[in-house]
Amino acid sequence: MSDGSGGLESGRKRATRLRDRVERHALAGLTVATVAVLAVVFYYPVGTVLVESVVVDGAVTLGVFADLLRDPFYFGELARLFAGEDPVAVVRALVAPDRRLGIVGFTAYQAALSTLASVALGLPAAYLLARFEFPGRRTLRSLTIVPFVLPSIMVAVGFVATFGRNGTLNALLAAVGLGPVELMFSLEAIVIAHAFYNAPLVARVTTAAWESVDAGAVETARSLGAGPLRSFLDVVAPQVYPAVLMGAALTFVFTFGTFPIVLALGGFELATVEVFVFRLARDLNYAEAAALAVVELVISLAVLGAYLRYEARHTVTSRGVRPLPRRPLVPSAPTAGALLSRLGLGVYGVVAALVFLAPIASMVLASVTGGDGALTLDHYRFLVERQRTGAAFQVRPWPAVRNSLVFAAASALVALPMGVVVAVVTTRRYRGRKLVDAVAMAPFAVSGILVGLGLLRGLVFGVEVAGWRIAVAGSAAIVAAHAVAGYPFVVRTVAPGLDSLDRSLIESARALGASRARVLRDVELPLVWPGVVAGAAFAVAISMGEFTATVVLATGADAYTMPVAIERFIGRRLGPATAMGCVLLVVTGLSFVVIERLGGEYDGI
Amino acid sequence: MGSERDERRGEGEPPIAVELEGVGKRYDGAVAVEDVDLAIREGEFFTLVGPSGCGKTTTLRLIAGFEEPTAGTVRFGGRDVSGVPPEGRNVGVVFQNYALFPHMTVGENVGYGLRFSDPPGDVSRAERVRELLDLVDLPGTEERDPESLSGGQKQRVSMARALAPGPDLLLLDEPMSALDARLRERLRVQVREIQRELGITTVYVTHDQEEALSVSDRVAVMRGGTPEQVAEPRTVYRRPASRFVAEFVGDNNVFEGTVAGEPGDGENGDEDGDQEGPVSVPVDVDGATLRVAVGGNDRGADGDPGIGDRIAFCVRPQHLRVGRTENGLEATVESAEFLGETTRIHLAWGDRELLVRTEDPLSGTVVVGFDPADAHVIDVDGG
Numbered sequence: 001m002s003d004g005s006g007g008l009e010s011g012r013k014r015a016t017r018l019r020d021r022v023e024r025h026a027l028a029g030l031t032v033a034t035v036a037v038l039a040v041v042f043y044y045p046v047g048t049v050l051v052e053s054v055v056v057d058g059a060v061t062l063g064v065f066a067d068l069l070r071d072p073f074y075f076g077e078l079a080r081l082f083a084g085e086d087p088v089a090v091v092r093a094l095v096a097p098d099r100r101l102g103i104v105g106f107t108a109y110q111a112a113l114s115t116l117a118s119v120a121l122g123l124p125a126a127y128l129l130a131r132f133e134f135p136g137r138r139t140l141r142s143l144t145i146v147p148f149v150l151p152s153i154m155v156a157v158g159f160v161a162t163f164g165r166n167g168t169l170n171a172l173l174a175a176v177g178l179g180p181v182e183l184m185f186s187l188e189a190i191v192i193a194h195a196f197y198n199a200p201l202v203a204r205v206t207t208a209a210w211e212s213v214d215a216g217a218v219e220t221a222r223s224l225g226a227g228p229l230r231s232f233l234d235v236v237a238p239q240v241y242p243a244v245l246m247g248a249a250l251t252f253v254f255t256f257g258t259f260p261i262v263l264a265l266g267g268f269e270l271a272t273v274e275v276f277v278f279r280l281a282r283d284l285n286y287a288e289a290a291a292l293a294v295v296e297l298v299i300s301l302a303v304l305g306a307y308l309r310y311e312a313r314h315t316v317t318s319r320g321v322r323p324l325p326r327r328p329l330v331p332s333a334p335t336a337g338a339l340l341s342r343l344g345l346g347v348y349g350v351v352a353a354l355v356f357l358a359p360i361a362s363m364v365l366a367s368v369t370g371g372d373g374a375l376t377l378d379h380y381r382f383l384v385e386r387q388r389t390g391a392a393f394q395v396r397p398w399p400a401v402r403n404s405l406v407f408a409a410a411s412a413l414v415a416l417p418m419g420v421v422v423a424v425v426t427t428r429r430y431r432g433r434k435l436v437d438a439v440a441m442a443p444f445a446v447s448g449i450l451v452g453l454g455l456l457r458g459l460v461f462g463v464e465v466a467g468w469r470i471a472v473a474g475s476a477a478i479v480a481a482h483a484v485a486g487y488p489f490v491v492r493t494v495a496p497g498l499d500s501l502d503r504s505l506i507e508s509a510r511a512l513g514a515s516r517a518r519v520l521r522d523v524e525l526p527l528v529w530p531g532v533v534a535g536a537a538f539a540v541a542i543s544m545g546e547f548t549a550t551v552v553l554a555t556g557a558d559a560y561t562m563p564v565a566i567e568r569f570i571g572r573r574l575g576p577a578t579a580m581g582c583v584l585l586v587v588t589g590l591s592f593v594v595i596e597r598l599g600g601e602y603d604g605i
Numbered sequence: 606m607g608s609e610r611d612e613r614r615g616e617g618e619p620p621i622a623v624e625l626e627g628v629g630k631r632y633d634g635a636v637a638v639e640d641v642d643l644a645i646r647e648g649e650f651f652t653l654v655g656p657s658g659c660g661k662t663t664t665l666r667l668i669a670g671f672e673e674p675t676a677g678t679v680r681f682g683g684r685d686v687s688g689v690p691p692e693g694r695n696v697g698v699v700f701q702n703y704a705l706f707p708h709m710t711v712g713e714n715v716g717y718g719l720r721f722s723d724p725p726g727d728v729s730r731a732e733r734v735r736e737l738l739d740l741v742d743l744p745g746t747e748e749r750d751p752e753s754l755s756g757g758q759k760q761r762v763s764m765a766r767a768l769a770p771g772p773d774l775l776l777l778d779e780p781m782s783a784l785d786a787r788l789r790e791r792l793r794v795q796v797r798e799i800q801r802e803l804g805i806t807t808v809y810v811t812h813d814q815e816e817a818l819s820v821s822d823r824v825a826v827m828r829g830g831t832p833e834q835v836a837e838p839r840t841v842y843r844r845p846a847s848r849f850v851a852e853f854v855g856d857n858n859v860f861e862g863t864v865a866g867e868p869g870d871g872e873n874g875d876e877d878g879d880q881e882g883p884v885s886v887p888v889d890v891d892g893a894t895l896r897v898a899v900g901g902n903d904r905g906a907d908g909d910p911g912i913g914d915r916i917a918f919c920v921r922p923q924h925l926r927v928g929r930t931e932n933g934l935e936a937t938v939e940s941a942e943f944l945g946e947t948t949r950i951h952l953a954w955g956d957r958e959l960l961v962r963t964e965d966p967l968s969g970t971v972v973v974g975f976d977p978a979d980a981h982v983i984d985v986d987g988g
Binding site for chain 2: 431502504505507508509510511512513514515516518522523526527
């Protein structure tokens with residue numbers, strides 16, 4: 001308030017003013033930077049691919065789409081409908097036993113089956129986690145996130161090691177005198193692998209919803225005369241059901257766009273849309289690849305959109321509820337009902353162990369088992385040997401590990417600030433927030449192949465800007481693709497914390513003189529720090545496991561990552577692939593531990 | 606409507622600190638506040654009171670800068686502050702839920718605002734924090750974790766934090782609502798004392814009319830996003846400007862009827878022949894004729910009611926005397942609430958409910974009446 005006593009004071013004031021001005025615009029600046037990154041490494045590349053699907057030889061045409069829709073190879077019997085045939089005849093053909101589904105139809109079919117399997121496998125886990133108390137419950141709850149971030153190609157290797165002709169399953173069956181089963185390259189293998197990925201997701205969201213059911217509501221229903229079953233159906237189920245639906249919708253979208261699992265377990269015989277887009281792109285048939293990718297995107301977005309509409313109408317926000325009390329897993333009084341539910345959970349436990357633990361265990365086992373069935377370190381020796389003597393064009397282990405680590409660190413550094421900024425921008429209330437949310441979260445739903453293809457065609461091959469040819473190195477494009485794939489996870493781990501922060505904390509800080517960016521630094525981020533750390537862990541894990549976009553972009557001999565290395569090994573022999581898978585498992589696990597240490601304590605998300 | 610009524614004040618009043626002119630706020634078409642005209646003077650303890658949803662908190666948030674108005678202007682000391690963010694307005698805000706930063710100590714909380722401005726006076730940051738904690742009667746709590754404090758203590762820390770940077774304006778948003786009744790009474794006295802000591806302009810939001818009347822210099826009673834009356838607490842209580850204010854501020858009996866005669870008609874200065882009091886008119890209410898004082902009611906341009914006008918007036922329960930025959934109404938006792946010092950009795954008079962305060966419980970049929978001078982005319986609707 002005083003008028004100052006000389007130049008020193010006024011100099012300080014000027015510095016303060018400058019700092020204020022920088023701070024006031026810091027958030028806006030970061031937002032602009034995020035938008036710019038998204039535009040350059042996501043919307044522009046994806047846009048170029050989409051343009052390629054409608055521009056043929058410089059003319060705009062929907063011909064590519066029209067051909068696609070009328071091709072039974074893609075749409076099966078439905079293609080006849082698009083070709084203008086009688087709908088009744090098409091429906092009759094569809095219910096006939098020898099119906100043709102086409103690539104798109106098969107993709108939807110396997111996604112639907114995978115969704116059913118995931119829900120069937122996920123719900124008992126939710127029941128167990130939400131309603132029973134037992135040692136290790138919290139740990140198990142935290143572990144449900146693990147399958148989702150495991151590198152998909154590694155899981156595929158694990159499934160090959162389990163269900164392959166010489167896999168552990170057949171070894172076990174042979175030991176008890178049963179004949180070998182052939183599960184590889186079958187729909188069953190794909191569905192089980194998808195359930196491995198997505199059942200924990202279903203379990204997670206369902207558990208969270210179940211835990212937020214207020215015990216008071218159930219007690220009210222009971223006191224009004226509803227029995228246990230009736231109160232479950234009338235009070236609990238309606239609150240849990242939307243979560244199950246959300247898990248199912250996400251599962252469908254994820255499995256509809258599946259790539260590495262199908263590539264490894266199904267081969268091109270059981271190709272899904274994503275695999276075919278990859279194949280078309282590899283054969284340089286870009287227009288058809290782009291058109292097919294658009295069809296895939298439209299279907300995915302339609303399912304997500306339908307779900308989001310449903311969610312908007314059915315979301316019940318209940319805060320500060322008293323959760324239902326958990327029962328001990330070992331019943332105190334062994335009644336018939338109590339024993340039956342425990343028996344059911346026991347059977348489920350065996351199935352779950354088989355699905356979730358067998359692939360990882362089999363992979364580890366296969367990596368130390370020789371062709372003759374004896375324990376050996378040959379596969380690891382192969383990796384060491386390859387590293388020492390491998391030719392320049394061959395995949396060597398160390399560059400793969402090094403690339404994975406560098407890409408993971410670099411993409412996490414990009415994804416973290418992007419994710420935090422998007423979380424901040426989408427948790428504030430204003431008109432058009434939904435649109436911003438959708439634009440920012442689109443990378444979640446867009447296939448990796450599409451992103452990879454766009455980056456390759458748009459940036460790596462180079463673009464002409466004002467007479468300058470700008471080309472981006474393959475490794476930079478990989479980092480960009482990984483950051484784009486990873487930052488939605490940062491948003492998802494940070495946004496709920498920010499959203500539940502008391503708005504008056506932020507307003508108090510602002511009234512006390514803090515700029516918006518300063519409040520973020522001083523108040524919001526410290527309070528949601530566990531979410532930020534979890535987001536970093538996610539970003540790293542996603543980058544380490546990302547296969548789809550990487551395999552498109554890692555055309556050069558020097559930019560391959562561990563998952564790409566595994567895929568190249570798997571084509572020849574399983575042994576080295578499983579050994580490489582174990583390396584990936586260890587490196588990913590270690591990264592998780594390091595991030596957790598760096599970020600301080602947090603109790604999982 | 607009523608806001609101008611009380612603006613006729615003497616010269617030498619303190620200058621206006623905060624002025625709202627035609628302020629409105631809409632959210633997606635829904636009106637939160639509308640046509641708010643307020644002038645808050647420097648050093649004044651000004652209270653916004655009303656039921657939930659009346660727009661009082663929105664009005665406070667518009668002053669703080671957490672929201673920007675969709676219509677009208679907010680001025681601080683004559684300066685338009687639209688577009689000035691909260692951190693540029695030099696206001697202190699205290700919320701109902703305290704909003705203490707849970708990851709900071711009490712001292713860090715109180716000192717947070719001093720990171721952005723130098724402490725007023727020639728003291729260090731630490732000294733200023735100590736001063737403020739002394740002021741709110743929590744000396745030596747700098748190192749405490751806010752979570753270890755009681756609700757009342759948290760609210761005082763929140764107050765200290767808001768005051769530490771020496772704001773021009775203190776904004777209190779239902780600061781007592783989360784506390785129990787006894788503590789609330791004690792704390793509001795303390796808040797008032799601190800406000801007087803610092804002489805800081807204060808805007809206080811509450812839904813509790815008793816709290817509003819007890820601490821404020823002036824009160825704005827809000828309804829549906831607009832102030833219905835802005836006046837000193839006594840005026841609001843004694844001369845409510847609308848039926849809503851009459852019923853919101855304290856218990857009241859509101860009567861509606863038709864003017865049945867000229868002012869002074871049938872007024873014969875009976876008994877003691879008192880002609881000094883205000884002139885009264887007879888009003889027909891559900892067949893009963895009640896005399897109601899008019900004039901001296903500050904009714905201004907409305908003038909005196911004429912025959913046939915619809916008229917609404919109110920009589921406080923303590924002015925309805927049991928056994929009084931003037932304006933006597935025969936009513937039956939429905940129920941009674943024992944309140945300690947008095948008993949609130951619900952009477953049925955025809956279809957209407959009447960409230961009476963007595964010291965003793967009543968039962969059966971009673972006659973209650975009131976002095977015409979104790980009736981306050983709220984509204985006259987000329988035919």
